[in-house]
Amino acid sequence: MKKLLTIILALSAVIVALACGSNDPEVDGTTGATEVNGGEGEGTAKGKMLVIYFSRAGENWQVGVVERGNTAIMVDYIQDLADVDVFEIVPEVAYPQGYEDTKTVATAEFNDNARPAIKTDITNIADYGTVFIGGPIWWGRPPMLFRTFFEKHPELDGKTIIPFGTHGGSGVSSYTSLLKEYFPNATILESLGISGASIRDSSSKGTVENWLKRLGVDKQSTAISNVRTRAATNGVSYSISGIRSGNQLGIQIRDGQKYINRR
Numbered sequence: 057m058k059k060l061l062t063i064i065l066a067l068s069a070v071i072v073a074l075a076c077g078s079n080d081p082e083v084d085g086t087t088g089a090t091e092v093n094g095g096e097g098e099g100t101a102k103g104k105m106l107v108i109y110f111s112r113a114g115e116n117w118q119v120g121v122v123e124r125g126n127t128a129i130m131v132d133y134i135q136d137l138a139d140v141d142v143f144e145i146v147p148e149v150a151y152p153q154g155y156e157d158t159k160t161v162a163t164a165e166f167n168d169n170a171r172p173a174i175k176t177d178i179t180n181i182a183d184y185g186t187v188f189i190g191g192p193i194w195w196g197r198p199p200m201l202f203r204t205f206f207e208k209h210p211e212l213d214g215k216t217i218i219p220f221g222t223h224g225g226s227g228v229s230s231y232t233s234l235l236k237e238y239f240p241n242a243t244i245l246e247s248l249g250i251s252g253a254s255i256r257d258s259s260s261k262g263t264v265e266n267w268l269k270r271l272g273v274d275k276q277s278t279a280i281s282n283v284r285t286r287a288a289t290n291g292v293s294y295s296i297s298g299i300r301s302g303n304q305l306g307i308q309i310r311d312g313q314k315y316i317n318r319r
């Protein structure tokens with residue numbers, strides 16, 4: 057009888073232990089955790105970011121002869137302030153050094169509805185969720201080179217696109233219009249145009265920074281949102297000394313993953 061009682065007690069202890077175990081989330085959040093935003097290949101809230109641009113060095117409107125084009129300077133600021141990869145659209149036939157000569161070539165390209173050839177191509181646009189696209193304004197519009205590029209890259213449709221560029225007074229809204237024409241399913245965000253004549257002024261970098269912050273794509277903003285998000289129910293926290301502190305609701309970052317603990 058005593059032996060039978062011992063067996064029953066031992067079995068009860070095992071049952072209780074098993075039951076408790078299944079309710080007890082592990083410290084790394086894997087037990088009871090539901091993945092919200094972290095499927096295969098998804099590392100960031102907005103996805104990886106890419107800048108695609110064209111810019112012409114040489115003699116230009118109001119800035120004289122420059123070694124680096126105005127839009128290229130704007131790209132330098134973006135690259136400094138946001139976590140981006142950069143692709144430059146390089147024409148197969150370089151535009152002339154002279155401003156007047158470039159105007160002649162650009163006029164002919166518009167009149168002929170030309171598709172100037174591009175020297176280099178990019179094959180992994182699919183890897184990016186957000187794409188900045190920008191350049192100069194030529195005769196009130198993006199150079200025809202952009203049409204060549206857009207026609208080669210239908211995969212830009214559906215992306216989040218941020219237009220930008222430099223100009224001599226026209227603004228860059230024509231980039232937004234052309235992008236909408238080519239990529240009706242893209243989400244086109246707020247653009248930024250800066251006058252080419254003032255792009256080298258120290259205040260211009262601040263203008264770029266404020267714009268990136270407004271869009272939530274500057275380095276500081278993406279540092280948090282890039283952390284993988286997992287939702288964990290019944291999350292438990294432990295102090296550094298290992299003492300369990302019970303369920304903690306809210307956001308925690310552990311081992312490079314962001315957990316949202318909720319009931």
Ligand SMILES: Cc1cc2nc3c(=O)[nH]c(=O)nc-3n(C[C@H](O)[C@H](O)[C@H](O)COP(=O)(O)O)c2cc1C
Pocket residue numbers: 110111112113116117124125126127128155158159160162191192193194195196197222223224225226227251252253
């Ligand atoms: C052929 C040509 C046409 C231009 N047409 C315009 C224009 O219509 N409106 C405008 O605001 N600026 C115009 N500009 C000025 C450029 O948009 C401006 O200088 C820009 O910053 C150049 O950028 P980049 O150095 O990156 O090529 C033109 C420049 C060139 C070379």
